[in-house]
Amino acid sequence: MKSLGNIRRNFDPWNDPSARPLIEFDHVVKTFGDFNAVDDLSLDIYTREFFALLGPSGCGKSTLLRMLAGFEAPTSGDIRLGGQSLTGVPPYRRPLNMMFQSYALFPHMSVESNIAFGLKQDGMARSEISDRVAEMLKLVKLTPYAKRKPQQLSGGQQQRVALARSLAKKPKVLLLDEPLGALDKKLREETQFELMDLQQELGLTFVIVTHDQEEAMTMSDRIAVMRAGRIEQVATPAILYEAPTSRYVADFIGNVSILEGTVEDSSSDRLRLAAEGTTITVDNAPTLAKGDAAAFAIRPEKIQLSRRPSDLPGMNVVKGTVWDIAYLGDVTLFNVKLDSGTIVRATVINAQRVAPEQIGWDEEVHLSFPPDAGLILAR
Structure with missing residues (x-):
């Protein structure tokens, strides 16, 4: 299959039929009273994968x-780690650790x-604890801050202390629950790359929970998009x-414009859709029958915006009026209102400091785009 988008690293065990997953959720259900928080969910996560639940x-x-960590028990179904069921295994017996959004450092x-606390609880020898703490401090670049208290550190430094404490026991899996939510945008972006580098260096499996799509897209090898207790994709x-x-x-995921329509014609992998008062030609489309309802989805960066329609052959062209502009x-993001009332988003790269004749x-x-710029969504 032709690859889509950028490839971050050559790592895809989920495409290897012989690869065994490290973590398996097998038809897991979790109910709280009449509410289904997790609804018959099955999912595999592989060793050394950076996996996001989004x-x-x-x-x-x-x-x-929390069920993987052992803080909640499934109502039904099974969770396995390395092929072994975790049913009945308490959190402190599971070879994984969890880092919370609040960091929960001892002030x-x-x-x-703080880093040594869990090691002392496990009864590790004092000399080993000293060596492990020094190793963790070096790993997260906090050696000069070893004697400071948490309140003497910045938010980013506190986050790294919590990370070092989570990694000190060398778990097979590190669970991260919204770990960067308390950081400002710039520091959050820097920390995302630090976490990626750290995960690669240690060769561990990371599972992160986030509602931030950019965070998930930046760090993860794969993402599970969740909705109402189920996995969408x-x-x-x-x-x-x-x-x-x-x-x-x-x-x-990201910005998208969706145009509702009806299939006019479908042959081979090309489809014509009557939508928003115009006809859109789409390549690499699913096979649908004439008259079927479908939607055309297109990302704003795939659209060329101009005062005149494109003169390139085969281009789709839709006319509208600029409704909103965001620099x-x-x-620059343009919201363009079509005659039907639908808003379509288009972006223009600001490649020059001074743009002549700004729209x-x-x-x-006119919004112009080739037949392979978007895709048909049948559901």
């Missing part, structure tokens, strides 16, 4: 993580004492973005 609040992602202890970031399998996933620095509000514009 979804809105209340979709069941944190509940899934009266120094950085090195599991795929690499590039496939989720370029080839979502449902309107929900297309709309949840974002690297790009403004209420101008009539």
Whole structure:
């Protein structure tokens, strides 16, 4: 299959029929009274994978993580680690550790004492504890801060202390529950790359829960998009973005415009869709019958916006009026209102510091895009 989007690293055990998953959720259900937090969910996660559970609040992602950690028990189904069922295994007996959003550092202890706490609880020898703490401090670049208290550190430094404490016991799996939520945007972006590098260096399996799609897309090898206790789609970031399998996933991951229509003609892998008062030609489309309802989804960066329609052969062209403009620095986002009332988003890269003849509000514009720029969503 032709690859979609950028490839972050050559790692895809989920495509190897002989590979055995490290973590298996097997038809897991979790109910709280009459509420199904997790609904008959099955999922495999592989060794050394950086895996993200992504979804809105209340979709069941944190509940899934808590069941894996042992803080909640499944109502039915099974969770296996390395082929062994975790049923009845208490949290402290599971070869994994969890890092919480709040960090939960002991304020009266120094950085090195916070990192050493779990090792002391396990009865590790004092000399081994000293060596392990030094190793963790070096790993997260906090050696000069070993004697400080948490309140003497920045938010990013506290986050790294919590990470070092989670890694000190050398778990097989590290679970991260919204670990970067308390950081500002710039520091959060820097920390994302630090976590990626650390995971690669240690060769561990990371499972992260987040509602931030950019965070999931940046760090993860694969993402499970969750909705109402179920998984909508599991795929690499590039496939989720370029080839979502449902309107929900297309709309949840990044910006997208969805045009509703009816199939006019479908032959081979090309389809013609009557939508929003025009006809759109789509390549690599699923086979649908004439008259079937379908939707066309397209990302804003795939659209060329101009005052005149494109003169390139085979291009789709849709006319509209500029409704809103947002200058974002690297790009400018245009919301264009079609005659049908539907809003379509298009972005223009700000490659020049001074843009001549900038398109403004209420101008009539043409949106042009090739037949392979978007995709048909049948559900």
